Amino acid sequence: MPRKTRDEFSYGVSERTAIMFPPFNGTYPEIPAIDMALCDKCGLCTKVSDKIDLSQEPQIVHLKVGAIVVATGFKPYKPEKGEYGYGLPGVITLQELVGMINKYGDVVINGRRPRSIAFIYCVGSRQRRVEGRKANEYCSRYCCIAALDVAVAIKELLKDVKIYHVVRDVRSYGINELLFEEAGRQGQVIIKYDVDEGEPQVTYINGKPIVKVKDVLTEHMELELPVDLVVLVTGMEPSDGTVNIAEKLKISRGTDGFLQEVHPKLRPVETMLSGIFIAGTAQAPRGVGETLASASAAAAKAMSLVLKGYTELEPFVAFVDQDRCRGSGLCVSECPYGAIVIKEYAGSKKAWVNEALCKGCGACVAVCPSGAIQLRGLRNVQIEDMIRAAGGAHD
Structure with missing residues (x-):
C-alpha cells in the first residue's frame, strides 16, 4: 500500500503519494517527481516503468557562479x-x-x-x-x-x-x-x-x-x-x-x-x-x-x-597595520561580509582582509581596540585632520 501524506500543494485539502505528476501547476519540465522523504523504496513503480532508478542518492554540487x-x-x-x-x-x-x-x-x-x-x-x-x-x-x-x-x-x-x-x-x-x-x-x-x-x-x-x-x-x-x-x-x-x-x-x-x-x-x-x-x-x-x-x-x-x-571593486577598503594588530578577532565577528579572517604571522595571530569581499563599510574600524584596522583613503588620522580643518575654517 503506497504511503500517503497531506498534499501541501492543495494546502492539505487532499492527500498524495511519494510520486507526484506534476507536483503542481506550472511545473517545468512536466515530468514526475519523487518525494524521497516519503518513498519507502518498495520498488512497485520500477515494475511499470524502466525510467525510475531508486538507487540514486542526493548529491552536493559545487557551482562557481x-x-x-x-x-x-x-x-x-x-x-x-x-x-x-x-x-x-x-x-x-x-x-x-x-x-x-x-x-x-x-x-x-x-x-x-x-x-x-x-x-x-x-x-x-x-x-x-x-x-x-x-x-x-x-x-x-x-x-x-x-x-x-x-x-x-x-x-x-x-x-x-x-x-x-x-x-x-x-x-x-x-x-x-x-x-x-x-x-x-x-x-x-x-x-x-x-x-x-x-x-x-x-x-x-x-x-x-x-x-x-x-x-x-x-x-x-x-x-x-x-x-x-x-x-x-x-x-x-x-x-x-x-x-x-x-x-x-x-x-x-x-x-x-x-x-x-x-x-x-x-x-x-x-x-x-x-x-x-x-x-x-x-x-x-x-x-x-x-x-x-x-x-x-x-x-x-x-x-x-x-x-x-x-x-x-571599490578602492576604499580596509587594511591591517600588522605592527599594531593584537588579533582580538572583534573585527572578524563584526564584519557583515565575511571579509576578515585571522591568520598566523611569524608565530602570532593577525587579522587579514580579503579586499575582493570588503565593501569599505567601516564597521571593523569602529570595534578595533588597537586602531590597527583602517580604511584606505579614510584613515582615522585623515578624518581627524578634516575635522580640525573644518573647525579652523569657522574660526
Whole structure:
C-alpha cells in the first residue's frame, strides 16, 4: 500500500503519494517527481516503468557562479487555533479554499455546497502588537485581490450563494479594481469594521459558524452573520528558506523578516553584497504582477554582471597595520561580509582582509581596540585632520 501524506500543494485539502505528476501547476519540465522523504523504496513503480532508478542518492554540487538571484518565496500565515474561530468546523483559510477548488472543482463543506460564505480579511496582516505575541504589522498586498478573485469565481459557480466580505479596508489597486466592481454587481456585501471597536468574533452555534461584527457602514450596528463557511483571508510571511539563505549569504532583512534591498527606488533588487539580487516575495509581500516585474529586474541585473565578465571593486577598503594588530578577532565577528579572517604571522595571530569581499563599510574600524584596522583613503588620522580643518575654517 503506497504511503500517503497531506498534499501541501492543495494546502492539505487532499492527500498524495511519494510520486507526484506534476507536483503542481506550472511545473517545468512536466515530468514526475519523487518525494524521497516519503518513498519507502518498495520498488512497485520500477515494475511499470524502466525510467525510475531508486538507487540514486542526493548529491552536493559545487557551482562557481558570477551572480545569485534569491527567489525563495513566502509561506502563508497559519492562524493559531481559535483565532477567528480557526479549528472549528466550517472555518478554513483562503489557501485551503483555493486548494479545494483546484482539486475538486467545487466547494463542498460537510457534504454539501454552502449557501452563505463570510470572508474575514487581514488575518495575519496589519496586526497590533500584543505583549508576548508576534505581530505582522505590514499589509500583505495580495490578500484582498485574491479573496475578491475567489469570491467572484464562487459566485459564478454557485449562483444562489450569499457572500459577505468582513474588511478593515479593501485594497484592490490598479486593474484589480475591476474585481471589486464585479463583486458589487454580483450582490456581494461589504461589511467594514473598525479595529478600535473590536475585531470580528467567530462562534459556533447549532452546527453553524456565526460571525459577530460592528459595521461602520451602518452606523456601527452590531451584526450577526450565521453562515455555512468562514474563510480567513491570511497574509504572507517570510518562508523558512528565506530566513536560512539570509543567514548563509549575510543578506540584510527588514523588521518584517523579508530580504532588504539597498534602495527601494534607485536599487530595488540589489543587496549590500555585489552579485546577489532578490526577487519576488522573498523581498516583500506582493502579487503576481509585481513579482514578475522584480524577477525581470533581478534577471537583467544578473545578466548585465555576468555578460560583462568582470567587476570593478571599490578602492576604499580596509587594511591591517600588522605592527599594531593584537588579533582580538572583534573585527572578524563584526564584519557583515565575511571579509576578515585571522591568520598566523611569524608565530602570532593577525587579522587579514580579503579586499575582493570588503565593501569599505567601516564597521571593523569602529570595534578595533588597537586602531590597527583602517580604511584606505579614510584613515582615522585623515578624518581627524578634516575635522580640525573644518573647525579652523569657522574660526
